[in-house]
Each structure stands twice: as structure tokens, then as C-alpha cells.
Amino acid sequence: MESLSKNKIKTIRALAMKKFRDKEGLFVVEGEKTVNEIIRLYPQLIDCIVTTSDQYSFDGSVYHTDESGMKQISSFKTAPDVLAVVHKPSFKEDLSGLIIALDDIQDPGNLGTIIRTADWFGVRTILCNQHTADVFNPKVIQSTMGAIFRVNVVYCDLKEKLETLNKKKYAAIMNGTDLYRADLVQDAVIIIGNEGNGVSTEIENLSDTGLTIPKFGESESLNAAMACGILLSHFRAQS
Amino acid sequence: MESLSKNKIKTIRALAMKKFRDKEGLFVVEGEKTVNEIIRLYPQLIDCIVTTSDQYSFDGSVYHTDESGMKQISSFKTAPDVLAVVHKPSFKEDLSGLIIALDDIQDPGNLGTIIRTADWFGVRTILCNQHTADVFNPKVIQSTMGAIFRVNVVYCDLKEKLETLNKKKYAAIMNGTDLYRADLVQDAVIIIGNEGNGVSTEIENLSDTGLTIPKFGESESLNAAMACGILLSHFRAQS
Structure with a gap:
């Protein structure tokens, strides 16, 4: 096992930035659980x-x-015992079945959780507008819990894409059709908007149905x- | 407007720790949005x-x-422009209607999101076992988006409480009844378990029905x- 050089530390640190991830085609996965899953699959x-253990079988x-070396390359307050530098998977734009479109999701934790949940529900592809958080951001990767390798995350001109997409388009909005009474077609795209502003007007105008989760209490x-x-x-x- | 003394900085910093929050009966709320909501309500x-502005109307x-003073007292990587030191609200154990029981939720973000979502769905009370994250942890407060003042969060001996609770008890488990085919009674408690281990056997044994969200993909x-x-x-x- 080689010890980590200053130069290598610099290279891995740089991968915290999108610019360098794009340039190198690499990203960083932190923590034993996800690293083990990548080694397996x-x-x-x-x-x-990179590991702090003296022995590591790979x-x-x-x-x-x-x-202290791990602290320098980790993106988290608590540095992990092991991390992996990984080549970006190649995403395919598989538009079959139920898919998701993200219109400006900014929070990395939200994006990661959406990917993990999409994987649970068998969604093959998530379309993202160009302002959505980068899927290879370490915090996104952390929240996906490995689902990043099973769901296609495709950045595109969302308006253009939705205009030509031959699927029923549902947008999550505040004053739409009651989700519990709506007829939900499976060959569809579910559009989720920005955390603060919701789905943009431009994108909402392209949707067939606005859906609202009924509110029983006070949360905004x-x-x-x-x-x-x-x-x-x-x-x-309903499937 | 007084300037923040070193002593006051020390006192506020200490509130990052549960021990001091319990002792003082105070907690910290960071960020303009939530602080404004507290001022209003x-x-x-x-x-x-505490603010970095020269003028503040309160x-x-x-x-x-x-x-730099704000950085010293903030619990977040990005310090806010304003924070409030707030007296803990007094929670009532209102067991009417649909309630939630948390069996060892460790992640502050999860607890906060559960409180926010419970508020949306009109849940009055969340029962927590003693190992669940502290509701006045700054990260919990952040994720509740103000719901902390509208939902009662009650720490208790969960086993004891559930044994005497006259409600239908549903536990979220991996191999239970299909959620989509279950008869869901509203006068109930929904039991959610630890992030890694799920609901403990002891608590699961007290439940009437185990519920499972059907999986269509691969996420664990x-x-x-x-x-x-x-x-x-x-x-x-179903209500």
C-alpha cells in the first residue's frame, strides 16, 4: 500500500469542485458502506x-x-475511514415508464434523496435542468446511498425536452388537483420544482396536470x- | 443595540450542547426566515x-x-445574518388522532423533516424514545422550518407508553403488509425505527400491523x- 502523496491529496481535493470533476471524469465516494458497495458491484x-487502515483488501x-490526511480530502465535517475516487458512470436517457423531471433542485441532500427514492420506486431516469445541483457533488453522492449507479441522471434543456416528450406531464404545485383524487397514469413524468419557488411558470405551462398533496395542518x-x-x-x- | 460580549458569545455557544440547552431552557434558531416567523408568531x-445588521426592528x-462573531456562535458551516435565542416551548402530550412514535431516530435532519411533514399532515404529537436525537439540536430546528412550534415532541419510555396506548399500532418494517392494500385506521400511531436497524424487536412486538412500502427497484x-x-x-x- 502506497502512502498518499501531497500531489495526490491536491488532486482529490480538487474533485470537491464540479469544474475538476467534469475535467477528470472522476468523483469521490466517502464512507465504508458505499465504498464497499462499489467494490462489490x-x-x-x-x-x-484511500484508507486510514493498515490493511485493505482491494x-x-x-x-x-x-x-489528518483524510480530513484534508474529505468534504464532510467528520472525515471517513475510507473513500474511493471513482469514474463517473455513463448515464443513458432511458425514458421508459415513470420518470422524474427536476426544475432547479438546489439542495444536494434533496437531490440525493430523490435519486435514492426514485431507485426504490423503479424510476429509470431523472431529467434535470441545468441549474439543478450537480449529481457528483459529495453530498448528493452521500444521500443516494449507492442509488447513483442505478438511476440515470440526465442534465438537459428541460423546457425543450418536455416539449417533445410524449408522456403525461404532472407538476407538483400548491393549488392543483388533489393527489388523492387524481387519475395517475404510469407512463408519465413527475415534475418537481425549486425548494423556495416551486416549478417555474415556463415549465408549469408545459404540464398537463398540476398535482397537490393535501394539507391537514399548518406547515407552509x-x-x-x-x-x-x-x-x-x-x-x-395505482399501478 | 448592544454589541455582543465575549461572555454572551460563550453562553450562546454552549447552547449547541444538549446539556446546556436543558439547563437553561433555551435553544438557538438560525436564519432570517425562521427568526422572522418566531418574531411574528x-x-x-x-x-x-443577534444580528450582523446595524438596524434591526424588534x-x-x-x-x-x-x-466573525456570528461564526463563533453558529452551528453551521455558513453562519447566518441573524439568530435568535429562544425559550423552549412547552410541549403537551396531545394523543388525539393520528400520531407518530420514533424508535431511535439518530439523524437530526431526519427528525426535523419528520416534524415538518407531521405538521403538514396535521399530526399533533410525536412520541420519541430517549435515544432519539434532541429536538432542540440546531440541525433539527433548521429542518423543521418552524414546525417545531406547532407539533408536540415528547420524549418518553416508548415501550411503556405504547403498552398503555389505546390506538391501533402500525410499525414501518421491511416484510410487512403491503401499504397499498392495508386498511389504515386514522386513530393510530405510526412507529418509525432507526435509520440503520429499523424498529427494535421489543417495539415491533407491541405493534398490531407491520407496514411495508412496496419496492419497485433496487434501493436497499x-x-x-x-x-x-x-x-x-x-x-x-384513506381519511
């Missing part, structure tokens, strides 16, 4: 592993570092990922 | 406001500090807050 995608490049809104998961579940309940 | 609960103690699990929100929504859809 997609070992061919691993560029290298058939590829493994670097050793101490806690639901978390965007939560709204997405609740919609997905009610769609699947 | 519960001004009587405010002990003091009829009570307001302290001024600069960015759903996020605990997400599972809670989806269950709540399907309960309300």
Missing part, C-alpha cells in the same frame, strides 16, 4: 481507494493516509424530496 | 436576537456582532423521514 469504475490502487410547504417521494408512492399505488 | 418566547434584546431502503412521510400520506388518503 462496480469495481471496474474505481480509480483508487485488487487495485490503494493509498494509505492518517486521520413540504420538503421537495419528500413531495417527490409521496407523489411517486401514490403513482405506484 | 411567538415573540414572547424570544430571549434575545421590541426586546438585540445584540450586534460582525461576521428508503430514508426514515421519507418512509414516515409516505406512510402519513397514505393514511390521510
Whole structure:
């Protein structure tokens, strides 16, 4: 096991920034659970592993570092014991079945949770407008719990894409049709909007039906990922 | 407007720890949106406001500090422009209608999201076992988006409480009754378990029905807050 050089530390640190992830085609996965899953399922995608353990069984490049080295390359307050530098998977735009469209989801945790939940409900593809958080952001990766390798996340001109998409289009909005009384077609796209502003007017105008999760209490809104998961579940309940 | 003394900084910093929150009966709310909501709805609960602005309109103690002072007292990587030190609201154990029981929810973000979602769906009370994250943790407060003042969060011996609770008890588990085919009684408690281990055997044994959200894809699990929100929504859809 080689020890981590200053140069390698610099390279891995740079991957915290989208610019460098795009340039190198690499991203960072932190923590034992997800790293183990990648080793098991997609070992061919691993560029290298960095660990604080003295022994680590992996058939590829493994670097050793101490806690302080790990702190330098981690994107989290609590640095992990192991991280992997991974080649980006190649996403396919598989538009079959129920899909999701994200119109400006800014919070990495929300995006990650949406991907994880989409995977649970068998959604193959998530379309994102260009202002949605980057899927390879370390906080997104953390929240996906491995689902990043099973759901296609495709960035596009969302307006253009939706205009030509031959599917029923449902947008999550505040004053739409009651979700519990709506007829939910499975060959559809569910559109989720920005955390603060909801779905933009431009995109809402392209939708066939606005859907609203009925409110029984006082909260001003639901978390965007939560709204997405609740919609997905009610769609699947009608399948 | 007084400027923030070193001593006051020390006192507010200490409120990041549960021990001091319990001792003082105070907690910290960060960020303009939630602080404004408290000023509007519960001004009587405010002990003091700390702000980086030169002018701040509030009829009570307001302290001024600069960015570096704010950094010292904030629990977040990005310090806010304003925070409030607030007296804990007094929670009532209102067991009417649909309620939630949390068996070891560890992640503050999950607890906060559960409280926000419970508020949306009109849940009056959340029972928590003693190992559940502290509701006055700054990260919980942040995720509740103000719902902390509208939902009663009651810590208790959960086993004891459930044993005497005269309600139908549903536990979120991995191999239970299909949520989409279950008969969902509204006078019920929904039990949500720990992020990693689910509902403990001891608590599961006290439940009448185990409920499972059907899986259509590959994810190993759903996020605990997400599972809670989806269950709540399907309960309300049958109301």
C-alpha cells in the first residue's frame, strides 16, 4: 500500500469542485458502506481507494493516509475511514415508464434523496435542468446511498425536452388537483420544482396536470424530496 | 443595540450542547426566515436576537456582532445574518388522532423533516424514545422550518407508553403488509425505527400491523423521514 502523496491529496481535493470533476471524469465516494458497495458491484469504475487502515483488501490502487490526511480530502465535517475516487458512470436517457423531471433542485441532500427514492420506486431516469445541483457533488453522492449507479441522471434543456416528450406531464404545485383524487397514469413524468419557488411558470405551462398533496395542518410547504417521494408512492399505488 | 460580549458569545455557544440547552431552557434558531416567523408568531418566547445588521426592528434584546462573531456562535458551516435565542416551548402530550412514535431516530435532519411533514399532515404529537436525537439540536430546528412550534415532541419510555396506548399500532418494517392494500385506521400511531436497524424487536412486538412500502427497484431502503412521510400520506388518503 502506497502512502498518499501531497500531489495526490491536491488532486482529490480538487474533485470537491464540479469544474475538476467534469475535467477528470472522476468523483469521490466517502464512507465504508458505499465504498464497499462499489467494490462489490462496480469495481471496474474505481480509480483508487484511500484508507486510514493498515490493511485493505482491494485488487487495485490503494493509498494509505492518517486521520489528518483524510480530513484534508474529505468534504464532510467528520472525515471517513475510507473513500474511493471513482469514474463517473455513463448515464443513458432511458425514458421508459415513470420518470422524474427536476426544475432547479438546489439542495444536494434533496437531490440525493430523490435519486435514492426514485431507485426504490423503479424510476429509470431523472431529467434535470441545468441549474439543478450537480449529481457528483459529495453530498448528493452521500444521500443516494449507492442509488447513483442505478438511476440515470440526465442534465438537459428541460423546457425543450418536455416539449417533445410524449408522456403525461404532472407538476407538483400548491393549488392543483388533489393527489388523492387524481387519475395517475404510469407512463408519465413527475415534475418537481425549486425548494423556495416551486416549478417555474415556463415549465408549469408545459404540464398537463398540476398535482397537490393535501394539507391537514399548518406547515407552509413540504420538503421537495419528500413531495417527490409521496407523489411517486401514490403513482405506484395505482399501478 | 448592544454589541455582543465575549461572555454572551460563550453562553450562546454552549447552547449547541444538549446539556446546556436543558439547563437553561433555551435553544438557538438560525436564519432570517425562521427568526422572522418566531418574531411574528411567538415573540414572547424570544430571549434575545443577534444580528450582523446595524438596524434591526424588534421590541426586546438585540445584540450586534460582525461576521466573525456570528461564526463563533453558529452551528453551521455558513453562519447566518441573524439568530435568535429562544425559550423552549412547552410541549403537551396531545394523543388525539393520528400520531407518530420514533424508535431511535439518530439523524437530526431526519427528525426535523419528520416534524415538518407531521405538521403538514396535521399530526399533533410525536412520541420519541430517549435515544432519539434532541429536538432542540440546531440541525433539527433548521429542518423543521418552524414546525417545531406547532407539533408536540415528547420524549418518553416508548415501550411503556405504547403498552398503555389505546390506538391501533402500525410499525414501518421491511416484510410487512403491503401499504397499498392495508386498511389504515386514522386513530393510530405510526412507529418509525432507526435509520440503520429499523424498529427494535421489543417495539415491533407491541405493534398490531407491520407496514411495508412496496419496492419497485433496487434501493436497499428508503430514508426514515421519507418512509414516515409516505406512510402519513397514505393514511390521510384513506381519511
